[in-house]
Amino acid sequence: MNRIVRLMIALAALMISAQAWAQVDTNDAYRVIYGNLVKATATELTVDGADASGVVAQEVFTVNATTQIDGCSLDEVVAGTQLLIYVAERKAGGNVANYVKFYGCEPSWAFSGVITGSESGTITLDARDASGTGTTSVQVKTTSTTTFSTCYGAVRVSSDFIKGTPVIVSAVGAKDNLRALYVTSQDDCGETFHVEGAFVSYIDSVLSLNVDGKPDPLRLVLSERVGRPYMDSVQFIYTCSGEVVSVSDVRSGERMSVVYLSIPRQGDFLQYAQLLRNCPFTATGTITSVDGRSITITANGQTYVAAMTDATAIYDCYSREITSDALVVGTSVDAFIIPEASGNSVLKIQIKNDCPFAFSIGGKISAVSQTAVTINGVSSEDRTEGSRELSFDAASAVLDCLNLPLGIDRLQVGSDVVAYYRTSGSQRIADMVIVQSPCDVSSFAGTVLSATAGFITVTDADGSTRSLAIDANSKLNDCNGESIAISASLVGTTVTGVVLNSTTPPSIQWATFFVGCPVIVNEGGIITEVRDSSLTLQGSSGRVELQRSSYTVVYDSYTMPTDWSTLRLGDSVCTWYDDASKLLYRIMAGSACASSEADGAKQMVGMVTSSSSGELTIENAAGEMSFALTNNTSMLTTNNAPVSVSELSSGMRVSVMSDSYNRRGQPVASSVTVMMSPTSVDEESASPAVVVSPNPASDNVTFGNTLPGEIVTLFDQRGNRVLRTDAQTVNVTTLAPGIYTVVRENGTAGRLVIVR
Structure with missing residues (x-):
């Protein structure tokens, strides 16, 4: 009886969606096969395919009166067509297909490449992605039903597509008789x-x-x-x-x-x-007059006079409500103003003076000293281009291009920087200056050719060699995070690290020597099975079962940490694991290894939950994460002050860099940086603004990078909440056309345009 109930549930799920195979429980005896049709008769299907185990084989499946057929009929479908088969149970007479989904009636193909020839009714491509055809030169026939279009959707004719045009082609048919359905140009993408x-x-x-x-x-x-x-x-x-x-x-x-x-x-x-006539707006500027219940603000060369009412809320930069006594001439503010027939009124005023990270500017350094830096660029303060002099104080932080602390004396005229600053009276004070270029530090990787107490010689992947200096500030460790001494025994080992390029020769800041450590495999593939304790990967080396540990980290396609439960059967992933024990260190979901970020140091931002002499645990959106602390772990505040483990108290916001693992699979912290000020900048680096598509939209909207269960809220131009949902896709046909603000739970926001 239990088997019958399970079968009925499974069939009901399949009726709902032909793609339900990606959610099938892999712990039961049911089978899902995805592959290509070899032969079809009224009673049998011969298929080249693979099931959840990853084994590729040719199998024969029985088709009877109870088999549900979707996508194409058995007498029309041709060999090579992609299909999915669901088998609820194996019988003595063979595999009986309960559900068959054909993806069309003939094989479908997708190509991207450049047109090398175009004759009447035929296009020849030099294809970068030949979709399994086994060749890079592809001929595709065009017919009267072929749609030619530009990248931005405008309809074109075949004669517009000449030799040298980059295109994407969607086609059907056998390999030697392909017919184009769509041909889309790629050199005019707007x-x-x-x-x-x-x-x-x-x-x-x-x-x-x-x-x-x-x-x-x-x-x-x-x-x-x-x-x-x-x-x-x-x-x-x-x-x-x-x-x-x-x-x-x-x-x-x-x-x-x-x-x-x-x-x-x-x-x-x-x-x-x-x-924007009579639309509420935010004026970012300076108070030039306060007269009773009226306030005048100058912003972007415009003067706005607005009345303060009983509904006007006034906040400091930490969003704490304050009184109107704080509104004095010369104060920088954000004012949310509502135009009305009788005049402007102000709904909300937030003071920007003495607010860390209130403004930003990106550009080039034109002058620098130990007390101030002048930057030429566009500032968020008034959205104009010009020079801003930013003073340094004890809390000012300077970071290099790898987000590692840097001394003020390392700033140079002509460097490209991004700076965050606050205003205090007539002064602008730098909170953080991040050097973009020149990049004084860089990562390196190679093989040790020679090693002495003060130098090592390393050969890179391209065969070039260079000498790197070792000084008292160099932090050297093995791949388990333990300190290591330089000796001739390191010759032939692999080493990775960061060097300071402003010295001659470049000096090592930190380096990891791969001595006595596990072999870490970086492999991409498809998840064919996932459990609480492991997952099975069908990768380039074949099928491999990877073991999950309490230290295994899962990243989404935006390189944000996420939960193990988000992994699904059929996901494309990039993994890093121990070749011997098959212990999974980290996995990046929704990303092929070729397009994922390079292996190396990873940053993790979160709140401290506990710390000891050998371990630090932080909490972020993905939950708790633990890092091993060693004698080589650099521990500083954002203003370069040293920090001890005993000073890491619960609730502190920290940024942890990690590039290696110990024998237990625990990530080893190479640096821990304590964030001295609660900033929106840190939140943005750890939590990108919500991704909305399509935009503009008229019917349905998808929020692309929200976490499972995360609340997304839409506000109209008057600040009214019009939608609050935890769904990833919502219907917005009931909302009036206009511009809306989309806010994630973490406070980051985006913009959505709704049209009809």
């Missing part, structure tokens, strides 16, 4: 941008806009050949309440928010525009 500015004019289907921070007007074309998410080519402007207005009703100088498509060699094309 990029979508969002800007705000002042309306100038609309003449001959060209809208001109003075964009904030740009010296020249932006000219956007309305074109029939570039698809737009609206129907009427004249009525393309919305208000923040979702109403449509005519361009003739827009006055010169009025603020607009636009989304446009920039296409190489063709121009900029308007997609969507919003008139």
